[in-house]
Every structure is written in structure tokens, then in C-alpha cells.
Amino acid sequence: MTTGLLAAATGLGMGLSLIVAIGAQNAFVLRQGLRLEHVTAVVAVCAVSDAVLILAGVAGNSWLAARLPDAITAIRLGGAAFLLGYAALAARRALRPSAIAVDAGGTRNGLLATVLTCLALTWLNPHVYLDTVLLLGSVADSHGAARWWFGVGAAVGSIIWFGALGYGARLLRPLFARPAAWRVLDAGIAVVMAALGATLLASAI
Known part of the structure; x- marks a missing residue:
């Protein structure tokens, strides 16, 4: 496998690992899918937003590296700590699963209201900037010239997931009415995040 394809595969895996964990945005997408309500618009908003954020992360870390190299090291150390902490939380969820209720009924919302809600859940979430811009950007930067391949892989991961x-x-x-399915999913996320955190930590020291 070439360096570019390897970086793209790594980006795909990390992108999926970061967005698969159910949060407000994913719960909203899942709810819209269950209700068959403006699904295409919601998926498009989420995928395009992620692509823009990933692009900003890949480009921004290169800019920082040229001007503030110590900042990249700090970001990598912080990112490694975040990933390892995220892995621990995912492992805890795997051991102690909690049900996620999704209302599949109710009054249908208009397209504009749905898109605005989706945009708010995406862009007003402070974690998205840490995850997608800083974290993905710092890992992409560790791939050197192949960082854009990493970004492409991460963006493809977002499209696939959403x-x-x-x-x-x-x-x-x-399937996901069963707690065991969430446990398997979270266990897999924990393993991937821990491995990526260790890799990022190694690149910073």
C-alpha cells in the first residue's frame, strides 16, 4: 500500500472513530432517519460541514507548524490525552451501556427548521473544533506530505457514516435496540482511540 493510501486509510479509520460515538448530532441524524424526514438534507449538511472542518484542520496545522512549531507539539500532547481519555470513556460505556431513546414519531418539522437545527448541532458544539480541526489536523500533520490523503480519508469516513x-x-x-450492539461498538471505538492516542503521543515526544 502506498504512503498516500495508507494515510487515507488511517484518516478513514480515525474519522469514523471520532464521529461514530453517539452524541447530539448523531442522535439527531438517527432520529431524522427513523422519521424519514429530510434525510438527504441532514446528511449533506453534516458531511459538508465535516469536510470543511477537516480541510481547516489539515491546512491550519501546517500553517502553525511553519510559524509556531512548539504549538504543534502541545496540540499533539493534548490530542493524545484527549484520545486516551476518550478511549477510557468508550470502554466505560462498553462495560456500562445506557439506552438511547430516539423518538420516531411526532409532528414533522419543515426543511428550514431541520437544516438550522442540524447546523446548530454541528457548528455550535465546541467539541467539534477540538475533534475535527485540532485533533484530526494534528494527526494529519504527522503524515507529512500525505496529510491531504489523510484528510480525504477522514472526509470519506464522515460521508459513509452519516x-x-x-x-x-x-x-x-x-439491531441497536439491543444493549450488546452498543457495547461492541463502544469497545471497538475504545481500542482504535487508544491506539491512535499512543501513536500521537509517540510522535510528540
């Missing part, structure tokens, strides 16, 4: 979550929600509902 598309699968939005359009496959009805198929996933019986």
Missing part, C-alpha cells in the same frame, strides 16, 4: 446512519436508520433500529 449516509449509513441517515439512510440505514430503519434497518439499524432492531
